[in-house]
Amino acid sequence: MRIGLDMMGGDYAPLEAVKGVKLFLDTVADVHLVLIGDEQALAPLLADARLDQSKYSVVHSSQIIGMNEHPTKALKEKPESSISIGFHLLKNGKIDAFISAGNTGAMMVGTFYSIKAIDGVQRPTISTPVPRENGTFGVLLDVGINADCKPENLVQFAILGSLYSQYILKIDNPKVGLLNIGEEEGKGNLLAQATYPLLKETKQINFVGNIEGRDIFTDKADVIVCEGFTGNVVLKMAESFHEVAVRRNIKDDYMDKFNFESYGGTPVLGVSHPVIIGHGISQATAFKNMIVLAQQMIQSKLLEKVKESFVAKEA
Amino acid sequence: MRIGLDMMGGDYAPLEAVKGVKLFLDTVADVHLVLIGDEQALAPLLADARLDQSKYSVVHSSQIIGMNEHPTKALKEKPESSISIGFHLLKNGKIDAFISAGNTGAMMVGTFYSIKAIDGVQRPTISTPVPRENGTFGVLLDVGINADCKPENLVQFAILGSLYSQYILKIDNPKVGLLNIGEEEGKGNLLAQATYPLLKETKQINFVGNIEGRDIFTDKADVIVCEGFTGNVVLKMAESFHEVAVRRNIKDDYMDKFNFESYGGTPVLGVSHPVIIGHGISQATAFKNMIVLAQQMIQSKLLEKVKESFVAKEA
Structure with a gap:
């Protein structure tokens, strides 16, 4: 299970995102976290956090979508932003869930444009x-x-x-x-x-x-x-x-x-991959809770259940 | 100024209605209250309250609309109810405002059928x-x-x-x-x-x-x-x-x-006479507050202001 986390989203990123990752990784074994963010900004924070390096990898993003940017415009103009990269990874199956406490509108637009609604929803x-x-x-x-x-x-x-x-x-x-x-x-x-x-x-x-x-x-x-x-x-x-x-x-x-x-955040329900949108003011516990929620959504096969329900309903 | 009060409406009527009347009359001089309710039930309570008899009169009502009765049906079948009589007095200018903590639906229906909306509302x-x-x-x-x-x-x-x-x-x-x-x-x-x-x-x-x-x-x-x-x-x-x-x-x-x-209660805004609808569980202070509100609505000429506003808007 690979969960992708936008490390640059939210008012307290990336520090609180790293702290949340630590809270999570210190207690959980079987999840690999894909941390999407500025490598240079993350490196010292991750080193300080003394995380088990086998449990996470970093995907570099060179751009950030600000909290007040226009969602559609920002996603279009910033393909190297942590949010754009996150959705790209999710769409291509490189991660099984994507979490961000960044620009809510961009997360919505990204969700609807990058990944599809479940058939029937x-x-x-x-x-x-x-x-x-x-x-x-x-x-x-x-x-x-x-x-x-x-x-x-x-x-x-x-x-x-x-x-x-x-x-x-x-x-x-x-x-x-x-x-x-x-x-x-x-x-x-x-x-x-x-x-x-x-x-x-x-x-x-x-x-x-x-x-x-x-x-x-x-x-x-x-x-x-x-x-x-x-x-x-x-x-x-x-x-x-x-x-x-x-x-x-x-x-x-x-x-x-x-x-x-x-x-932590709210999952977008009815789409084909787990996406969790966090509050802008998320801190460590909120980040950890969002990772736990993503894990639960994957482990419980919630989206499979949704697909089955809507297939049944269509039939 | 004559304010009509349904003495039979609300879970604690008529006792708390009488107490509210007393709270009001003990402090206010220039208002005459028209108490609409069962004379026999009210007589001993009013005597106990030792009110200045010049400040109120009782209009007898022999029926009560229960809190859970169907509004339209109840108003039709109970013309001698305190609510029906209250609206009759209001419509005919015998009182300048009507207050009840009784059946909310009956108060609504009574308001819309007995007195009109202000022109333009x-x-x-x-x-x-x-x-x-x-x-x-x-x-x-x-x-x-x-x-x-x-x-x-x-x-x-x-x-x-x-x-x-x-x-x-x-x-x-x-x-x-x-x-x-x-x-x-x-x-x-x-x-x-x-x-x-x-x-x-x-x-x-x-x-x-x-x-x-x-x-x-x-x-x-x-x-x-x-x-x-x-x-x-x-x-x-x-x-x-x-x-x-x-x-x-x-x-x-x-x-x-x-x-x-x-x-106390909420006034119905936009109708041609002051009507105040109280909570079913109104007690003495709530009754008093509703009488005060009716008095303020009359003294401030609120309804005249509304009429002027809507005439101006129509013109």
Whole structure:
């Protein structure tokens, strides 16, 4: 298993990326990391970290896509950037997963242009973990790349989220809820009204009905689907509550879990290779967590399960 | 000024309604309250409360619309209910405002059928106060009655919210923000993309651009507009964070402000008479706050300002 990591992406790269690599390699044996970044910048940091040299290799990249560059333009003009090289390696099977905390837009564009959506998946999606008071995690999707959706998109998010919940979060027969503004069928906006009956008849998922804003952080549902507009507002609002708690010196284990940066990143679900997009302010633990997530996605054969589900659905 | 109050609405009616009336009347001189409810149930409570009898009168209602009754059906079959009588009095000018913590759906239906929208207002709306850390309040609208909206609806919400912010919350030249999933113009779903330029060219408001989920509870904008689907999810999610804080014994002045029930209720904006819809679990302070809000709406001539704004816009 070879996992590719962009060492130049994120506000604290490459130092925190190296630290994350060390945290990971110190505990894991059977993964080879492909570190994509500026060789000269990395060399002293890697030497200091005293890593087992058999466990990683460095692929040199001479360019960096800045956090605020225009995604499409940057990818086109910087073929030697760590992100461009990462996608090139992924597309050609030289790595089995690609991770970056760099320019989010460039990661999105790179994902959609370099590697394909899985057959049958109309709209790949990104999700966020949903911390619950009982210590478990749900998943909410889409959280921003699909601002306008059709009912069938939400059904696909439900399938993708269920598989992710089952194989990565290890939840058996995960409960799927539709984010809505009322409990009963028939409530909501036109999209929610049209989506409800489709979810009800989708045999691949365990649909439990509507989930209101007050239920998001409970275990009423393990997978909550919505279009990316509402999902993004929910995610950013939850982040802001965490910031309020930090600013106001509120000490609480559960509130700490709304520090979404610590989770590392979000996988793009529905594409043919594992791609994980990290927060710009990722630090060592976040980098390590992203590598662990990539490993889990590969080991669990999540993408095979997705392919099988969508082939079955097409047939 | 005569303010009508449904004494039978809400989980704690009529006792908490009477207590709220007392809290209000003990401090205010120039308002006459019209208490609509079961005379026999109210008599001993009103006697106990030792109110100045010149400051209120009782209008008997022999029926009650339960919290879970079907709104349209209940209003039709129960013309002697406190809600039906309240709207009858309002429509006929016997009271200048009507307040109820009863069946929300019946209050909505009653509002739209008994009294009219103000000329030019396409979609009346409901809002929620937005507590900010600096102690001030913003306003977010719509929060649930308009789940699907057109761009011009959001522009009208912006005007209604601005007037409310200016005349009730006493904010000079309130900043209007569009709830969105990115900062720049052009971001967002189709609705947000189409609404942005309309808001920019609306001279009656002080448009400051997009507001992301993380900015809702800051003072970036005083009036935040969105369709009622997202607004409702935001409101209920904020309520759930307050419940988390209570459950986890987090003591914090600011978190306490997310106890939306304490504010009393929300006015329906854009209709021709003041109507205030309270939370089902309203208690004394909430009832008092709703009466104060009705008084402010009347004294500030808010509805006259709305009428002038929409006449001006139509012309």
